[in-house]
Amino acid sequence: MTAQAAQATPASAATAPLLRVENIVKHFAVGAGLFGHATVHAVDGVNLAIKTGETLGLVGESGCGKSTLGRVIVQLQPATSGQVFFEDIELTKLRGEKLRRTRQRMQMIFQDPYASLNPRMVVGDIIAEPLRNFGIARGRTAEKRVQEVMRVCGLNPNFINRYPHEFSGGQRQRIGIARALVLNPSFIVADEPVSALDVSIQAQIVNLMEDLQDRFHLTYLFIAHDLSVVNHMSDRIAVMYLGKIVEVGTTAEVRDKPLHPYTKVLQSSVPIPDPDLEMSRRPILLKGEIPSPVNPPSACRFHTRCPIAQPICSEVEPPLEMKEGGHLAACHFAGKL
Amino acid sequence: MQFFGSGPTVTAVDGITFDVEKGETVGIVGESGSGKTMTALSLLRLIPDPGKITNGKILFGNRDVVHMSDDDIREFRGSDVAMIFQDPMTSLNPVLRVGFQIEEAMAAHRRFTSKQAHDRVVPMMQRVRIPGAAQRVRDYPHQFSGGMRQRVMIAMGLSNEPSLLIADEPTTALDVTVQASIIELLRDLNRELGAAVILITHNLAVVASLCQRVIVMYAGRIVEEGPTRAIFKNPQHPYTWSLLRSIPRVDERQHEKLISISGLPPDLSNPPPGCKFHPRCRFRIDKCFTQEPSLDDVGGGQNARCWVLMKNVPAEEKGVQ
Numbered sequence: 001m002t003a004q005a006a007q008a009t010p011a012s013a014a015t016a017p018l019l020r021v022e023n024i025v026k027h028f029a030v031g032a033g034l035f036g037h038a039t040v041h042a043v044d045g046v047n048l049a050i051k052t053g054e055t056l057g058l059v060g061e062s063g064c065g066k067s068t069l070g071r072v073i074v075q076l077q078p079a080t081s082g083q084v085f086f087e088d089i090e091l092t093k094l095r096g097e098k099l100r101r102t103r104q105r106m107q108m109i110f111q112d113p114y115a116s117l118n119p120r121m122v123v124g125d126i127i128a129e130p131l132r133n134f135g136i137a138r139g140r141t142a143e144k145r146v147q148e149v150m151r152v153c154g155l156n157p158n159f160i161n162r163y164p165h166e167f168s169g170g171q172r173q174r175i176g177i178a179r180a181l182v183l184n185p186s187f188i189v190a191d192e193p194v195s196a197l198d199v200s201i202q203a204q205i206v207n208l209m210e211d212l213q214d215r216f217h218l219t220y221l222f223i224a225h226d227l228s229v230v231n232h233m234s235d236r237i238a239v240m241y242l243g244k245i246v247e248v249g250t251t252a253e254v255r256d257k258p259l260h261p262y263t264k265v266l267q268s269s270v271p272i273p274d275p276d277l278e279m280s281r282r283p284i285l286l287k288g289e290i291p292s293p294v295n296p297p298s299a300c301r302f303h304t305r306c307p308i309a310q311p312i313c314s315e316v317e318p319p320l321e322m323k324e325g326g327h328l329a330a331c332h333f334a335g336k337l
Numbered sequence: 338m339q340f341f342g343s344g345p346t347v348t349a350v351d352g353i354t355f356d357v358e359k360g361e362t363v364g365i366v367g368e369s370g371s372g373k374t375m376t377a378l379s380l381l382r383l384i385p386d387p388g389k390i391t392n393g394k395i396l397f398g399n400r401d402v403v404h405m406s407d408d409d410i411r412e413f414r415g416s417d418v419a420m421i422f423q424d425p426m427t428s429l430n431p432v433l434r435v436g437f438q439i440e441e442a443m444a445a446h447r448r449f450t451s452k453q454a455h456d457r458v459v460p461m462m463q464r465v466r467i468p469g470a471a472q473r474v475r476d477y478p479h480q481f482s483g484g485m486r487q488r489v490m491i492a493m494g495l496s497n498e499p500s501l502l503i504a505d506e507p508t509t510a511l512d513v514t515v516q517a518s519i520i521e522l523l524r525d526l527n528r529e530l531g532a533a534v535i536l537i538t539h540n541l542a543v544v545a546s547l548c549q550r551v552i553v554m555y556a557g558r559i560v561e562e563g564p565t566r567a568i569f570k571n572p573q574h575p576y577t578w579s580l581l582r583s584i585p586r587v588d589e590r591q592h593e594k595l596i597s598i599s600g601l602p603p604d605l606s607n608p609p610p611g612c613k614f615h616p617r618c619r620f621r622i623d624k625c626f627t628q629e630p631s632l633d634d635v636g637g638g639q640n641a642r643c644w645v646l647m648k649n650v651p652a653e654e655k656g657v658q
Contacts (some may be wrong), residue, residue: 017356061512168601187557198368201537203597210594225513232592255588269517270587271542275565280548283517289482
């Protein structure tokens with residue numbers, strides 16, 4: 001139905017995608033009770049391509065499936081169906097040792113720098129663990145490598161024997177980044193890497209991630225709920241609503257000419273730190289609440305809340321298709337809001 | 338306002354002076370540990386143990402909040418001043434119907450008879466735009482979404498017609514589309530009811546959207562305050578200036594590197610000498626290391642606590658592209 005979306009990267013970019021996601025579905029069974037069990041449709045048929053060296057921002061509200069998609073991409077959770085290709089290797093087919101080896105090149109950074117570091121391990125061991133796991137380095141060589149990535153991530157290498165609790169939130173996030181970087185990955189999924197941090201610290205981490213990208217030619221999938229950070233970080237943006245990608249385009253396209261009504265709503269909801277602008281700007285308010293992913297609405301999943309929904313929207317699902325340039329949207333009335 | 342624990346005494350809020358006019362919307366911004374929440378809790382004398390207000394005055398009209406009797410403060414909280422918190426789920430009782438909880442908020446005070454209180458519940462829920470209020474009055478908190486629960490809290494807070502509503506990070510736990518609707522609601526209610534609003538937040542953009550005046554806090558002190566427009570257009574304290582340049586904007590067209598503030602906020606049990614921001618300040622001068630500046634009038638209705646002031650920093654030194 002939306003197979004063309006997979007190839008639909010902007011024509012200008014000749015680079016082959018580093019990562020390709022085809023028709024990924026992830027369902028969770030919940031509440032195995034008296035009346036059987038329900039299924040959460042967390043991710044429902046997603047196609048995406050990420051090019052070498054770019055940052056693809058994935059934005060959506062809580063429960064839209066963006067984190068699940070990130071985890072399925074690095075195979076932390078198996079997909080219910082669909083394929084993930086990384087450097088043309090089909091990850092979803094790999095098992096065991098082969099999968100493990102391939103995964104060296106893809107790493108993840110998590111939201112909560114408090115929960116994602118083992119409190120009983122010293123920082124040096126936390127960062128060195130991937131090296132040991134893959135039998136790449138141990139002892140003095142490992143230590144040298146650890147100190148090197150610590151320095152790169154703005155951590156004092158002399159703190160190698162300290163525990164996570166001795167660091168601030170921002171520094172802990174740097175430890176998480178150092179751990180992801182130690183294996184020299186080419187692709188990093190960053191799941192809300194700055195949203196738990198204070199405002200003044202967020203900029204430090206955003207800048208660090210940009211520097212690291214330049215230095216090590218990293219490709220990022222940057223997952224966040226905050227459209228302003230996504231707008232700042234990304235080359236292209238994908239917008240997700242209730243398990244589906246509803247819009248994909250370059251950052252400029254999505255920012256200046258959002259096609260899907262949901263993208264437009266999201267954009268108008270984010271306040272801008274400029275009182276004059278805010279005075280003349282009102283958010284487009286959505287009716288109702290986000291429907292349950294257990295029983296998502298028929299056809300276009302946004303039709304129950306969409307300000308411009310027509311009868312067709314509840315009957316025929318709009319495919320994610322090319323509207324202009326490389327700009328994709330899944331809407332019967334794209335650009336009409 | 339200080340905390341006395343087994344360790345060193347922590348001065349969480351130090352010498353804060355501000356006033357809020359009738360019907361005004363004031364934003365208090367700061368990062369975690371800046372003292373913004375403690376300031377708000379002080380206004381209601383709700384500081385948790387082992388905290389104490391060690392000095393200062395809080396006047397509401399001409400009544401002194403610090404020295405009110407227990408009965409008076411109880412009546413004062415919730416009827417003259419209401420407060421809503423970040424997490425509406427933990428502020429509501431999960432086993433009582435929301436209608437009952439709103440009614441109870443009125444019954445606890447003397448402004449309305451029990452008949453009046455009962456009759457006001459549904460209109461209050463309608464006032465905060467809860468759809469189907471007449472039916473939902475019998476629902477329990479878990480049947481409401483996060484945004485609707487926050488509306489219930491606002492309905493409770495406003496049920497006694499307070500003249501001041503303190504909202505502590507009211508939208509932080511909410512999705513951005515829900516945040517937008519709560520901000521709109523607070524704006525409308527401020528206009529309709531004339532209640533003043535103190536909004537406590539870490540989010541400068543929310544302040545720009547809702548507040549007429551801003552107070553910027555750092556390490557338990559006010560470092561800058563003034564009309565929102567002036568503060569955003571012309572910040573004088575290096576902390577405010579840097580903070581405004583450290584946040585990405587959804588309408589940002591050109592990719593400029595964010596200004597990041599190096600280091601961390603100080604440990605309040607052992608604050609640095611001089612200006613509390615000097616260890617992180619890129620515009621500091623010798624004086625900043627030893628002497629703390631006072632909060633002074635810098636023109637334009639603004640006050641700032643800084644020896645340097647951004648208007649005296651040459652453009653090339655600011656390093657803005």
